[in-house]
Amino acid sequence: MSGLDIDRLGRRAEAMLEELAAISEEPDRLTRRYLTPEHKRAAHLVAQWMAEAGMTTAEDALGTIRGHYPMAGETPGANAVPRLLIGSHIDTVINAGKYDGMLGVVCGILAVEHFRDAERRMPFAVDVLAFGDEEGVRFPTVLSSSAALAGTFDPAWLDGKDRDGVTLDAAMRDYGLDPAAIPAAAMSRDEALAYVEIHIEQGPVLEHGDKPLGVVTSIAGQFRTRVTVSGMAGHAGTVPMPLRQDALLAAAEMTLAAEQIAKAHPEAAMVATVGQISVKPGAINVIPDRVEFVLDLRAASDAPRHAALQSFTARAEALAAARGCSVAFETYHDCPTAGCAPWLQDGLGRSIENLGLAAPRLVSGAGHDGQAMAGLTDFAMMFVRCNGGISHNPLEFSTVADMGAAVAALIRFIEDFTPPARS
Structure with a gap:
């Protein structure tokens, strides 16, 4: 159907998600809050996977792990390299499922691994991003790590405290990060071609329509x-x-x-x-x-x-x-409500249809890092069907077949990606 081994891709994704899910603050349920030791362990594991997939890795001031797969002919250390950004988050809610956020990071890594194995480079770099503060469970901040990359981090957030009275500033320092380096975490508009995120739907629409994948039109x-x-x-x-x-x-x-x-x-x-x-x-x-x-x-x-x-x-x-x-x-x-770029919606739709699947469009009621990334560049999302529409719950589940299709569709999207001309 696609020339890609969808079953293998799905099983690889499942195995990686299982390994990530074992990193938790609690022995009997998955809880991984931002800037905890468990967050650091998960971040190190993701960085290892990125390196194994052929990416150079770095950690920014907010703890975001950035994997960089160079463009064709890229000079090592070059600045302002045009990049397609693919990402999601690795923090969780309390008593979480193992797919929310993490699936998007794993899909990005597996897509890059495909191109590494094929010894293929694009006319743009591909950066995979693993954000750490999407859920907003620990501090009175939400999307702070993606906001920093987008250049919209509010310094007042550093004074926010968790339930133990620890400020974000103090937690960053304990983690080994430097709050003074936050401005340097921002990416320039010249670098960011687009941001794309793969995520479980967290709702029942795709399952109700018997559709494995869908294209998001906007985020509430x-x-x-x-x-x-x-x-x-x-x-x-x-x-x-x-x-x-x-x-x-x-x-x-x-x-x-x-x-x-x-x-x-x-x-x-x-x-x-x-x-x-x-x-x-x-x-x-x-x-x-x-x-x-x-x-x-x-x-x-x-x-x-x-x-x-x-x-x-x-x-x-x-x-x-x-x-x-x-x-x-x-x-x-x-x-605010964030609309997904029509040209990226169309590109994701074509990549799904190239697998012989329908590509329904739907709104996201859940918040995502794309809302922060909209301050930097055009963004879009691909949803993956989840069982019963259940999320933020240990019963959260997506099948191997659906996850494999998501990785395959992302690979096709990267292959065909052509950013619009900029004025």
Whole structure:
């Protein structure tokens, strides 16, 4: 069908993902947060694979591992070499699956390995990127590693703290990185021809349509807003219900309000999630006086997303006041909707169709490094079918056949890649 051994490519991908999944902070489940010792071990393994595939490797100031496969006739050490960028991330959520992010890195390595084995170079270099801060699980930052490469890193992020009070700045130094070198991590627009990412869909659309692969048209915009509700602590047995200033009950009503607001905007494919909440003082017999939670609000277009956040803050203030509480908001992540470049969509579509497969187009409700990379260059994504649309869960699964097809399609895409003329 394609002249490529798709089964072999898929089995290679599966074996590499299994080896990466063994690197975890916890013995019985996969958890690998940014700038932990486990992140470093995974990064070193990825760098080893890149080197074995014929790439030179480097680590930038944010811990991104960069593998470089030279272009035809490239002088070693040359600057401003035009590059096709292929990447994804190697950090995970808590209790993760083994495909999210890692599959894209592995696909890039296997594609380059194919050209190394064929002793073939392109009229452009191919760089494979393994980012470390896509999930935003440890620090109040998201996409900081890809933002650094795109030249949009915000220095204020260095002061963000994890749950243990460790700042991003301190964690970088402990990891062996130099925050002062962050500006040097940025790539120039002259170098970056395009960014392409392979990723499991994390949704059920491809499976529902019985399609192994698909082409992403855009990535939904996203807010992450920290909400702090303040009330009054009191004895659980002596304060009458009508006289309480219970911060948790106010927060509970706010989470339900977020759900109602999102459901009112199906045309924007809006979703609202509260997946993290902290209750203080946290005693069984004390009325909560302080609650913090994070609202994750996403939509396929930005205008309704902004309107929804405004509606939520107004509703939350009214709900807090009704219970004698106060509420404060901090939006620490505002990532706009990012459209995939049509010319790259078409190229990915052709590469999939060359395998004899359909190439449906679909929107990504999940955030990806491509949103940050859009600040540097055109980008696009190829989705791979995942079982049940399940992700961020140990049940996450993609078949050997589908992963092999993804690598094969990426190889065909690289072979046919021709960047548009730049003015």
